[in-house]
Amino acid sequence: MTASVSSYDVLVIGAGAAGLMCAIEAGKRGRRVAVLDHAERAGKKILISGGGRCNFTNLHCRAENFLSENPHFAKSALARYTPRDFLSLVEKHGIAYHEKKLGQLFCDHSAQQIVDLLLHECAEANVTLHLRTQVNQVRHSGGFELDTITPQGPVTFHAPALVIATGGLSIPRMGATGFGYDVARQFGLRVIEPRPALVPLVLGEAGQRDWCQLSGLSAEVIASTSTPGAQRARFQEKMLLTHRGLSGPAVLQISSYWRPGASLTLDLAPRANITAPLLAQPQRDISKARAALREHLPQRLADRLITLAPPSSFSNRALEAWEEHLHHYRFTPTGTEGYEKAEVTAGGVDTAELSAKTMESRIPGLYFIGEVVDVTGHLGGFNFQWAWASGAAAGRAV
Structure with missing residues (x-):
């Protein structure tokens, strides 16, 4: 024709x-x-x-x-x-x-x-x-x-x-x-x-076992990444745990900057001083640490952190290190949800x-x-x- x-x-x-x-x-x-x-x-x-x-x-x-x-x-x-x-x-x-x-x-x-x-x-x-x-x-x-x-x-x-x-x-x-x-x-x-950009990130088998049981839970975080050769970025918004990994506005934002193999750092309690009440007490134990976390985080997230990343001890130095860890908690995603879930x-x-x-x-x-x-x-x-x-x-x- x-x-x-x-x-x-x-x-x-x-x-x-x-x-x-x-x-x-x-x-x-x-x-x-x-x-x-x-x-x-x-x-x-x-x-x-x-x-x-x-x-x-x-x-x-x-x-x-x-x-x-x-x-x-x-x-x-x-x-x-x-x-x-x-x-x-x-x-x-x-x-x-x-x-x-x-x-x-x-x-x-x-x-x-x-x-x-x-x-x-x-x-x-x-x-x-x-x-x-x-x-x-x-x-x-x-x-x-x-x-x-x-x-x-x-x-x-x-x-x-x-x-x-x-x-x-x-x-x-x-x-x-x-x-x-x-x-x-x-x-x-x-x-x-x-x-893929503005896309949920996937955690590996261990990460899914440790975190994805909390699927549906959200919390305000600061997400950041510093892939070598890429622009540095940080975003303070909500994170959402999914059945495969991490999503929510903070994670979608940072995903545009993340590269395979790089880590993702989350401040799990922005602006909070979690250990202040513990440091003020002479008697410190894991239950008091859990209570301090629950003051700033959703209860299920606080309880999971106590299981996965408890203080190494209850000395001032150990509690200060624990506080630092919670503000710089690292995940290493194995990938993204791909173009099917990417917004752009x-x-x-x-x-x-x-x-x-x-x-x-x-x-x-x-x-x-x-x-x-x-x-x-x-x-x-x-x-x-x-x-x-x-x-x-x-x-x-x-």
Whole structure:
């Protein structure tokens, strides 16, 4: 069957947060834009985000909230499209929202409202959306040509500008693929090895035996890691024990920085002086140590620590060492729960290959935005803000 030909000014592959934002900004400038996606509906990952309410941005967004081999790369795009800019769109569409904590903004009702907002803005900007469209080949010759299979049959799309907004490898059940990395490599662009991020960590057999019987228990901790050659990080939030290891916001945050073989350090009682009452008593024993722990930790966690890591003795020096141990308790995860449970993918197209202002690669007319780029946000709306900001940067340049 002979393919029909469709020509546009801009082709965007990926109908997620970044791709739709890019299309909106380009369309508002009078560009003829087509968005292509293999899924049957737009914004599938938006719909499941934030427990179905979409944590669509964070009021306190800064470049420091992102992990990248170039920690300065995100500054330009983030400065030119801010949380307030997206909030103006949310308010324009009458979407009720609330701040949950730490600047995290959620819809009061449904993530579908954010998808509807984007689709409405696309329609106003005359953006054409092609869903259930499989891109089989990308060629570059006097512009970009995409050989595709659409519900109507084979179509070759042509445009002078191509934007890759296909996301990462996380949540494969939602249709995630490595397509964007493959395109980058096809054009000789460096890709930093992708890995699961914002993902639960798995403990080995001994760790599971010692800790996972407490599955469902949570406590506030400070999680930190210092993998050689990686950025240092620490987060104070809740930890959750699971049937396989560790999760909860503190662990998800630190997982983006953790590397296989590295240890994870938890301060199990932030700001607490656990041994102060013991040191003040002439009579000290294990029951008093347990009682001191229970003052600061959930009872089951305190009792498990007394079993696994009791004081070596009750001298002042031993109690001081025990206190230090509880504030620097080490785990060595054996791995992560993988892309199936990862909220995002770290790594991606090397920022050294891209313009920080426009997101254009060193291949003229080829752009990369959103999660496919080596910019990974912390938990709490930062990855959405990167999608809006990088999408807007490219949309204003194509």
